[in-house]
Amino acid sequence: MSGTAALGRDAELAEVDEFLIRVRAASYALAVEGEPGIGKTTLWSETLRRARKAGMLVLSCRPAAAEAKLSFSGLSDMFASVGDEPLGRLPEPQRNALEVALLRVAPGGPALDPRLVGTAVLSLVRMLSATGGVILAVDDAQWLDAPTSSVLAFAARRLDSEPVGVVCASRPHLDGLGVLGSLERERVAHLRLGPLATEPLRALIGERVTRPLPLPVLTRIAEASGGNPFHALEVARLLPEGDGADGVQLPVPEDVRSVAQSRVGALPGATRAALLRAAVLAAPEIRFVDADALAPAEEVGLVRVDPRGRIEFSHPLFAAAIYSSASATQRRDAHRSVAAELVDAEERARHLALGSVRPDRAVAAELDAAAELACSRGAPDAAADLLARQAELFGERRAGPSLLDGVQVLARHVLDEGHLE
Numbered sequence: 001m002s003g004t005a006a007l008g009r010d011a012e013l014a015e016v017d018e019f020l021i022r023v024r025a026a027s028y029a030l031a032v033e034g035e036p037g038i039g040k041t042t043l044w045s046e047t048l049r050r051a052r053k054a055g056m057l058v059l060s061c062r063p064a065a066a067e068a069k070l071s072f073s074g075l076s077d078m079f080a081s082v083g084d085e086p087l088g089r090l091p092e093p094q095r096n097a098l099e100v101a102l103l104r105v106a107p108g109g110p111a112l113d114p115r116l117v118g119t120a121v122l123s124l125v126r127m128l129s130a131t132g133g134v135i136l137a138v139d140d141a142q143w144l145d146a147p148t149s150s151v152l153a154f155a156a157r158r159l160d161s162e163p164v165g166v167v168c169a170s171r172p173h174l175d176g177l178g179v180l181g182s183l184e185r186e187r188v189a190h191l192r193l194g195p196l197a198t199e200p201l202r203a204l205i206g207e208r209v210t211r212p213l214p215l216p217v218l219t220r221i222a223e224a225s226g227g228n229p230f231h232a233l234e235v236a237r238l239l240p241e242g243d244g245a246d247g248v249q250l251p252v253p254e255d256v257r258s259v260a261q262s263r264v265g266a267l268p269g270a271t272r273a274a275l276l277r278a279a280v281l282a283a284p285e286i287r288f289v290d291a292d293a294l295a296p297a298e299e300v301g302l303v304r305v306d307p308r309g310r311i312e313f314s315h316p317l318f319a320a321a322i323y324s325s326a327s328a329t330q331r332r333d334a335h336r337s338v339a340a341e342l343v344d345a346e347e348r349a350r351h352l353a354l355g356s357v358r359p360d361r362a363v364a365a366e367l368d369a370a371a372e373l374a375c376s377r378g379a380p381d382a383a384a385d386l387l388a389r390q391a392e393l394f395g396e397r398r399a400g401p402s403l404l405d406g407v408q409v410l411a412r413h414v415l416d417e418g419h420l421e
Contacts (some may be wrong), residue, residue, distance in 0.1 A: 195227020
C-alpha cells in the first residue's frame with residue numbers, strides 16, 4: 001500500500017505495525033474485517049508486505065467462493081512455497097499425513113485422522129518459526145475450506161511463545177467462526193475498516209480513473225459511495241465520457257455487487273461466457289478459457305492473466321457478479337464443461353454434481369470416489385458434503401456402508417464447527 005492507496009488509513013497502519021511488533025514476542029492474531037469493497041485486501045496485502053520487509057516468512061492463501069468446498073485447497077496454497085526439506089524433518093507419521101493432505105503424495109492405507117494433519121501443521125510452523133517470525137495469512141477467510149480452517153485453528157490454539165502471527169481478512173459479523181474463532185480474545189486484535197474519508201477517496205479516484213473528472217463530480221462520487229473505495233471507483237468508471245459528467249445522474253445502485261454487475265453486463269456475450277468459466281473454477285487458468293474472448297475483460301481491468309497463465313479477478317465481487325448474473329442453465333453448462341477438463345477427482349465431481357439436474361449413476365460414482373479420496377486425506381467434513389450432494393441428486397445416499405462408516409468415525413474428531421480436538 002503506497003501513495004494515495006495509503007491515504008486515510010494511518011490509524012489502521014499503526015495497528016498493523018503494533019501487531020507485527022507483538023508477533024516478535026509471542027503468537028498473536030489480527031482480524032481485518034469490513035464490508036465488501038471497503039479495502040480489506042489492500043490492508044491485508046500491506047500487512048504482508050511489511051512483514052516480509054521485517055524479515056518474516058509469509059505463508060498465505062486467498063481462497064475464492066469456488067474453493068470453499070475443496071479439501072485442503074487453502075492449505076495447499078499456503079504451504080506451496082515450503083519445500084520438501086522442512087517436511088522431511090517431521091516425524092514420519094506427521095510428514096506422511098501432511099504430504100497426503102497437500103497432494104504431494106498419493107493417499108494410501110487407512111483414512112487419515114484429521115488431528116494428525118493438524119499436528120503436522122503445528123510442528124512445521126513451530127520449526128519454521130525457530131529461525132524467525134512466521135505469518136500465516138488468509139484473505140477472504142469466509143471462503144476458506146473447512147478442512148484447512150480446522151487444521152489452522154488446531155495449530156493456532158496451541159501456539160504460545162512462538163513468533164507466529166495469524167492474519168485473516170473477512171466480512172464482518174463472523175466472530176466465533178473460522179481460524180480465529182476459538183482463540184482467546186486477548187490474543188486477537190480486531191481491525192474493523194470503516195468508510196474512507198472524502199479527501200483520500202477523491203485522491204484514489206483521481207489516481208485509478210485515467211480520464212480527468214471535475215472536482216465537483218469527484219466530491220459527489222465520494223459522498224454517494226458512502227466512503228466505499230470499490231464502489232466509488234466503479235461508479236467513476238461507469239460515468240459517460242465527455243464534458244457532461246458534471247451534471248449527470250450518478251449510477252449508484254443499492255450495493256457494490258450491483259455496480260460490478262453493471263460493468264460485467266456491458267461486455268460481449270463471448271467474454272461473459274469466458275469469465276463464467278473462470279468464475280466457477282477454483283484455480284482458473286487461461287488454458288481453460290478462450291483467450292481471445294477474455295481479452296476485452298482484461299482491457300477494462302476486470303481480470304489479469306499472470307505469467308504462469310493463472311487468471312485473477314481484480315476483485316472477488318467481479319467473480320460473484322459473473323456467476324449471479326448467469327442463468328441457471330448457463331451455470332450448469334459451465335460446470336459440466338469445466339468438469340470434462342479437470343483432473344482433480346474432488347473438484348471434477350463437485351462440478352459434475354452442480355451441472356446435473358437429475359439422477360445420474362456416473363455422477364454418483366464420481367461423488368463416491370471423491371468422498372473416499374477426501375476421507376483418505378483426513379477431510380471427513382468435505383467427504384460428508386460430497387455425500388450430501390449425492391443425496392440431493394438421488395434423494396438418498398448411495399455410498400457404500402464402509403465409506404459412510406469411515407466418514408462418521410473421522411467426523412467424531414471434528415468438533416465445534418469444524419475445529420479439531
